[in-house]
Amino acid sequence: MHSLYVDSTSGLVIGLLDSEFKWVEYHDTNEKKPSEVIHVEIYNLIKKYNLDLKTMNFFFSAGPGSYTGMRLGEGIAQVLAWENRNVFSFLHxxxxxxxxxxxxxxxxxxxxxxxxxxxxxxxxxxxxxxxxxxxxxxxxxxxxxxxxxxxxxxxxxxxxxKDLIKNSSEVIFAHVYKEKMREPPYYFRTLDEEFNK
Structure with missing residues (x-):
């Protein structure tokens, strides 16, 4: 079973893992505005390997990081969870x-x-x-x-x-999967503090 990894907390990292949590592909896009490319990047990766979303696991970074970036990743994670997909998340x-x-x-x-x-x-x-x-x-x-x-x-x-995740994927994702981790987004500050003018 393949797994998709998405980290939009600081830039955008998208990767595809095999059944042993080894990287099939890993892309650190260095994208400053992940919202402009995240859906296309995910679509292209899924299409390239002719994968079925119904048979995949999904891993997300839950932060901490950019407020907007974290909401972007968490929004996709929630949609997948509503569709009863295997969704996992962890904190950097x-x-x-x-x-x-x-x-x-x-x-x-x-x-x-x-x-x-x-x-x-x-x-x-x-x-x-x-x-x-x-x-x-x-x-x-x-x-x-x-x-x-x-x-x-x-x-x-x-x-x-990010380098640790890239170089130790088998250990890290096996741990998150085994523990069934689903961490909520971790914001640096409360919403009132974040958006207080």
Whole structure:
């Protein structure tokens, strides 16, 4: 059974996985406006391999990321779920734990002058999420990544989560599938905070 993967949280990644969750195709489109191409990209991939949506699994990233991008992916996920398709979703900041990273920090640009930080320690059973002023960090605007370094706020050598998903697909998607994960979208802020003028 093939699986489709869609991540519209930061740009647009669309991929097709085989029954063992190995990539058949993986496209990081670097698209700034995923809404303009997402349906065509999905259609072209399905058509290229002559696949039937009724016999596929669907995996989505539930964030965090761009509010509009997350709503785009979640909207498609909800339509597929209404059609009784196998829909799964997961959070980028939890991906390192799927491949056995027991502790670390995950950070990304949270927009509005803020950075989102998630730190975890599975051995201690702790985790913490917070929004911090971006002036306190050295971070690229589009980074989605994690590090084991906890002694400073210099996250310049992050391991990119998208690369981890691309290079460890068998482990990551097998875990999400086995656990039947369906995480709701994770927004950096409440809707009132996001749209407050």
């Amino acid at each position: 900041f939890e991906v390192p734990t799927f491949v056995g990273v027991k502790k670390g920090f995950w950070v990304t640009n949270a927009f509005k002058g803020q950075v989102f930080s998630y730190n975890w320690n599975l051995e201690e059973g702790t985790s913490e999420k917070e929004l911090i002023n971006s002036a306190d960090f050295k971070i690229m605007d589009t980074t989605l990544g994690y590090t084991l370094a906890a002694d400073s706020k210099d996250f310049s050598e992050l391991k990119n989560t």
